[in-house]
Amino acid sequence: MSRISVRGFAVASATAVTTVGAVVGVASGSSAAADDNNFEATAADTTLLADIPAGQQAQVQTASLTQQADAQASAADAAAKKSVEEAARIQAAKDAQTKKQAAEAKLEQERQEKQDKKDAAERASRSEVRSASTFATKSSYTVAEVQAMARQMVPADQFQCFSNIVNHESTWNYQASNPSSGAYGLVQALPGSKMASAGADWQTNPATQIKWGLSYMDGRYGSPCGAWSFWQANHWY
Structure with a gap:
């Protein structure tokens, strides 16, 4: 034994x-x-x-x-289960972050598309208003007549901003001249001869000055309201 x-x-x-x-x-x-x-x-x-x-x-x-x-098998099973749960938690967090980023990107894309459509519509509206506006030539114009021209040439949602700038620059005097700088007209183009690109009668026709001023504000600041925001911050535009 x-x-x-x-x-x-x-x-x-x-x-x-x-x-x-x-x-x-x-x-x-x-x-x-x-x-x-x-x-x-x-x-x-x-x-x-x-x-x-x-x-x-x-x-x-x-x-x-x-x-x-x-005992070893039980410990191994517990460790494996914990590992699987941790991997699932990490993956769920990644999936949630990916979905969040995709949703934010979609919202930003939609916002940009809406803004692009709005901008395009505004540009088309401005172009249509300007091209449709024709005024008889006169020897002189009152402030009320000049303002009436502007209302027909400037989009309604931009008129107040345009008017604010003209008020500060020339008080709606289409013959206003700055002898020290050479600025001229309703929007005080510097030099005044710049407005010749809108018409040869830039010195005597308010419509020509309005057309040029509106084009300048749209081109440099995106709109009269953009120009007015800049003017408020700098007192020039």
């Missing part, structure tokens, strides 16, 4: 426990009828157990290895 020394070995098999209890009882001179509680207390304090038959050794070793394998 084989012999084995066991120190602090966990016995999982009920049969092995019984056998070890019997052997310990013989080795210590105690009765084999000692109860299980006494056996467990004795086994816990024993540093060297008596002989265990070879067949029972295998049962004890198998039970211990099975417990270890189960």
Whole structure:
């Protein structure tokens, strides 16, 4: 019969426990009828157990290895589950960020498309108003007549801004001249001869001056209101 020394070995098999209890009882001179509680207390304090038959050794070793394998498998499963959950959390966060960016990009695109359509409509409106405006030539014009021309040539939503600039620059005097700078007309073109691009009668025809001034404001500032915003900040445009 084989012999084995066991120190602090966990016995999982009920049969092995019984056998070890019997052997310990013989080795210590105690009765084999000692109860299980006494056996467990004795086994816990024993540093060297008596002989265990070879067949029972295998049962004890198998039970211990099975417990270890189960514990390792359980730990591996928990780690794998945690890894999967973390990967899912990270992916969900990435997906949410991607959706958010796509939604923001779509909103910005829609906003830009609306703005482009609005700008195109305003440009078309201004061009139509200017090309449709024709006025009989007169030797002189009152302020009311000049303003009436402007209302027909400047888009309604831009007229107040245009009027604000003209008020500050010339008080609606189409013959206003600045002797020190050479600026001339309703919008005080500098030099006044610039307005020749809108018509040869730029010195005497308010409509020509309005046409040139509106074109200048649209080209440089996008609109009369854009020009007025700049004027308010700088007191020139």
